[in-house]
Amino acid sequence: FDDRDGTIWHDGEMIPWRDSKVHVLSHALHYGSSVFEGIRVYGGKIFKLTEHSQRLVESAKILGFKIPYTVEEIDAATQKVVDENNIVDGYIRPVAWRGSEMMGVSAQKNTIHLAIAAWEWPSYFDPEARMKGIRLDNAIYRRPNPETAPSRSKAAGLYMICTLSKHAAEDRGYHDAMMLDWRGQVAEATGANIFFVNKAGEIHTPTPDCFLDGITRRTVIGLAKDRGYKIVERVIMPDELGDFEECFLTGTAAEVTPVAEIGEYKFTPGDISRQLVEDYDRTVRGQALEKVNVA
Numbered sequence: 193f194d195d196r197d198g199t200i201w202h203d204g205e206m207i208p209w210r211d212s213k214v215h216v217l218s219h220a221l222h223y224g225s226s227v228f229e230g231i232r233v234y235g236g237k238i239f240k241l242t243e244h245s246q247r248l249v250e251s252a253k254i255l256g257f258k259i260p261y262t263v264e265e266i267d268a269a270t271q272k273v274v275d276e277n278n279i280v281d282g283y284i285r286p287v288a289w290r291g292s293e294m295m296g297v298s299a300q301k302n303t304i305h306l307a308i309a310a311w312e313w314p315s316y317f318d319p320e321a322r323m324k325g326i327r328l329d330n331a332i333y334r335r336p337n338p339e340t341a342p343s344r345s346k347a348a349g350l351y352m353i354c355t356l357s358k359h360a361a362e363d364r365g366y367h368d369a370m371m372l373d374w375r376g377q378v379a380e381a382t383g384a385n386i387f388f389v390n391k392a393g394e395i396h397t398p399t400p401d402c403f404l405d406g407i408t409r410r411t412v413i414g415l416a417k418d419r420g421y422k423i424v425e426r427v428i429m430p431d432e433l434g435d436f437e438e439c440f441l442t443g444t445a446a447e448v449t450p451v452a453e454i455g456e457y458k459f460t461p462g463d464i465s466r467q468l469v470e471d472y473d474r475t476v477r478g479q480a481l482e483k484v485n486v487a
């Protein structure tokens with residue numbers, strides 16, 4: 193990914209893509225002191241930019257460091273990256289990290305860096321392909337207790353268990369994995385939130401008390417409510433999965449992705465998943481939703 197044309201915003205300057213480097217003694221590399229975002233651009237417009245910039249600043253704060261730019265400055269820098277690289281349908285990756293002045297667990301004096309890169313990454317909107325649903329394995333790691341890890345931060349270090357779980361799932365022929373939390377409750381996928389639809393047509397999703405309350409998750413909850421669906425946020429145990437008819441994931445990269453299988457449980461992506469796949473697509477492309485009759 194490092195050998196390509198384009199420019200990256202790096203500590204306040206636009207520099208050639210290939211020149212955006214970090215020192216090997218960066219604290220972030222040794223001790224995981226870095227936070228990041230994943231943002232989509234649709235038709236040249238950045239979706240929920242300020243929400244992402246705010247979460248980046250908050251993620252850093254949770255890890256005890258302050259990004260030396262305001263949310264407004266981060267918004268402007270992100271827009272500049274998209275504009276200068278002529279991104280129409282793409283993905284943006286802001287990352288903030290502790291630098292290399294001090295080496296050791298303590299890094300109080302280290303400079304805080306920020307870089308923002310963006311690249312073309314079209315979202316192939318084909319509802320029929322999506323409706324086949326993806327297959328999830330049971331993850332080999334669990335989301336940690338918030339007393340064990342700063343679980344509300346989008347911190348790079350927390351992705352170690354996601355990468356290991358996703359690799360194990362891929363090695364077994366699955367697309368992704370469903371992670372439980374430390375209590376054994378259903379939590380999320382390795383990079384997306386999870387929702388279920390029961391026989392009564394209600395949408396159930398785990399309460400986000402130890403994983404990200406995703407920006408897409410909140411958007412989709414709003415869309416479902418606009419359609420008159422009942423949303424229930426609650427504790428969901430893995431042995432309840434057989435009670436659900438539909439399942440889907442939400443996330444900036446995943447958008448709304450129906451799920452066909454989780455381990456031994458099968459789901460049939462249906463009307464509610466399709467509706468939300470389409471509503472989400474219309475929303476990100478900035479089209480007004482048709483007026484719906486809410487029962």
Ligand code: PMP
Binds near residue numbers: 443444445
């Ligand atoms: N959980 C995890 C672990 C993630 O990496 C993501 C993607 N950022 C999400 C949930 C969904 O968050 P969002 O909808 O804000 O992209």
